[in-house]
Amino acid sequence: MRPVDLAREHGLSTQAVRNYEDAGILPAAGRTPSGYRVYTPLHARALRAFLSLVPGHGHQTATSIMQAVNRGATEDALRIVDESHARLLDDRRTLEAVEAALHDLAPVPQERGDTINGDIFIGPLARRLGLRPATLRKWENAGLVRPRRDPRTGYRVYGADDVRDVRLAHQLRRGGYLLEQIAPLIAQVRSAGGVAPLESALGDWQARLSARGRAMLRGAADLDAYLRTRDP
Known part of the structure; x- marks a missing residue:
């Protein structure tokens, strides 16, 4: 030949x-x-x-x-x-974790001194999620999260909705989504006031895993x- x-x-x-x-x-x-x-x-x-x-x-x-x-x-x-x-099995397990996160976004454990009026500082939040504060700052620059600043200290603090966004972003990053793919999903969650807009994205993710x-x-x-x- x-x-x-x-x-x-x-x-x-x-x-x-x-x-x-x-x-x-x-x-x-x-x-x-x-x-x-x-x-x-x-x-x-x-x-x-x-x-x-x-x-x-x-x-x-x-x-x-x-x-x-x-x-x-x-x-x-x-x-x-x-x-x-x-690796495919790990991706399937990650998808299951994301689905679980969408249905049960448990609050991040907090310790004394971590919060101001119920909001959590960037350091303790990053530590509890196994992230670096620099990662959370990067996600903020990409529009994934929008923490407010404490007027007294100037530190970033995260409210309940911010923590939800961080946890969703964390799970989706583990699932292989790029920051530019996650940002519009998080924006939809904010505007809708919940996680329903992510359901179609998870369906697409499942289809891609099955095709693979x-x-x-x-x-x-x-x-x-x-x-x-x-x-x-």
Whole structure:
């Protein structure tokens, strides 16, 4: 098979196929006496496996999997696959945590001296959430939270709504949302006076996790086919 034969099946350029070989995603190709690359059905299965792995695992992880297989380190490849599945499971658990936060936004525990008239200082709030005060200041600059200033000390203090916004932002960041994605959601929560606007975002998040899981299944099938061809 020529590079163009592999490329055409997947809508790739011949240069992309050569780049995949150079990166170790495909096994090394044979050469004709004149120096042209010659590919085989093994290369076709390798390319199919890689392209099938990318949607579920991402380009970098899929590359690492194929590189491990092609250097004969199948156990390393399987470990990378397992770690990627573990990250998906962590993401599912994070989603569950966000959903729980939306339905049960418990107050942040407070200690004596933490509050002024029921509002909590930035330091104690950050400490109880396992964050740095600098992170809360960054979120403030991004419009996620809007703490007021204590007129006597000038310190940032957070009321109940502010704490709600911080906790939601914290959970969504753990779920992989960018600050610019979180800001409009928090703004909607403020304007609506509750967390209902986040429900559609959580539905989209769940759909993306499900799609990723299905893509991992397809990738596993094509990777197994390649492994059986390579090591019958």
